[in-house]
Amino acid sequence: MLEVSGLTKIYGPKDNQVRALDEVSFSIEQGEIALIVGSSGSGKSTLLNMIGLLDRPTKGHIRIDGVDTTTLNDGAISTFRNRKLGFIFQFSNLLSDLSVLENVLLPLQISGRDYTEEDAKELLRAVGLDDQISKRANKISGGQAQRAAIARGLINKPSIVLADEPTGNLDSLTSEKIVELIKSMAKRLNQTFIIVTHDREHFGDVDRIITIKDGKAFQDEQMEITA
């Protein structure tokens, strides 16, 4: 369960402020797939970064599973990101010095908990990468890297998965497959997915669509927008 209330983000110095988010409030239920849409520069990435605790809001609150994340310190935020959140970026952002498998294992290793490689291998199988696991991350294609990034985003069983234009850098055929993958994973794992996208049609049926316009959020909970 995610609750955003009065979220405001102002960038820049006093004399040249950009109000990227302006009193944004909404909530998303556990297990939902939510799309964030809007024109370029409207504040979508800013919103996602705030929810992902990658950046701090100027004002307002974000509650995730009942925890007000704006009160956490840096160490607690790191732990929170590790355990509760999964990220899928526009560019896969795998660590090029590690293999595909090592990339997927990384969130587990950072968590400091006991783990087995089996979980990661199973997830890589699920995203169709079982034959690529020991390749170095910079030696696979963009689509494969994005699949690996999805596996990495899911490995710690986060309650919210955040994706910023996960298909923005892929050709249409590959992006269709990635969308399919994300949707099927979401269904299987009952995790909340929040996805910033430019083409909502790609995603077909989703639970919620939040439109950002000039830093303000509008919700249409109807689901008639189908492909």
Added chain:
Amino acid sequence: MEYRLRLAKRMLFNKKGSLIGAILAVTIGILVIHVNFVIFQGLYDAIVRDVTDYNIGNVQITDKIDYIEKSDLSLVNWLERIPYVEAATPRLSAHGEMDVVTNGMLIEEARIPVVGVDPFRDIRASTVHETVADGTYVFSRNTMVLGSVLAEDLGGVQVGDSVKLILIDRWGQEQTKRFTVSGLAESPGGQGFDYSAVIHIDTLRDMLKRPSSSDSILIRLNDPSKALEVKDFFLLSFPNDDFVAQTVEEASEKQLAGFRSGIALINLIGYFGMMSSAFAIVTIQMMLVNGKTKEIGVMRSIGARRKDILIIFIFQGMIIGAIGAGVGTATGLGYTFYAKETKMSFNGSLALEVTYNWEKISQTALLSFLLAIVASLYPSYRATRLLPVEAMRTV
């Protein structure tokens, strides 16, 4: 393997240029210190070695005022009963004039150092006789060994030539005696008798009218580390004879003090070299951190704490330090080995006395290892200040 260590290792080894640069920086820092040590400490030890072997012994006994008047025979016998003492020998010195006729020309040289030795004992207590390259050491009352430099000054005196020595005795009278040159002495570095005329000590005593005087007793020990003990034991046993006993370091302090401060300065320069290696590492590590901005952001976004990032880059410093210390020490030891095996010397000067000072070697290695870590602290800290949003950058 610990994931942070693995990441540190991979990030470093995938940037071969930076890794090699950083390792080279540490290596050169260490190598400079090793080379300095081999050359300058080696030179110092070589001088001490030659002074010990040729002129002073491990311990030298002299008189507080002028000459030792106690019988040299009884002193030497007494000393040689000490188990640490290998041998002891008296020496007497004076200055005189020498005349020699070479190719029909008379050449005179004044103020020549004349050394009187006991031929029988001297060859046991000192190795100066080994510097006689041409001919033999003093063996009778009227033979003389000439230093090669002196022989040259005298117009190229050869073995077998006859020379005249003129001395002023203790009563102010001129004493003259002819000698046959039995050998020419030449030592690399000139620490031996290169500038002196060496004759039988009893001949010198006769000429000076000092029948039982010596001005020093040179003591050779079978265990040089017992020098202080022997010295103290001797002084304790002869409290009323106005003797002075000194170890070789004490006796040649004046000659060596300047050299030692020179070594200290050279060492300082070596440590400055290490400091510049450290700065090189800071620069290289900063480059590595800057090149990994996005990756660090990604790690932070998937939950790595500041501490984890810090540890990764400190691990990098440790890897650089460990490899650098290893390679540097290995090359340094290689150089030391080479210098020792080839009895390295410069321009035919004395051969360096090369030693492996394991304490200093490990100290240097440890120091550069630590320095590499210290040099990584600031870049590592900078890495921790990078924000997780860096991960979102599209370029």
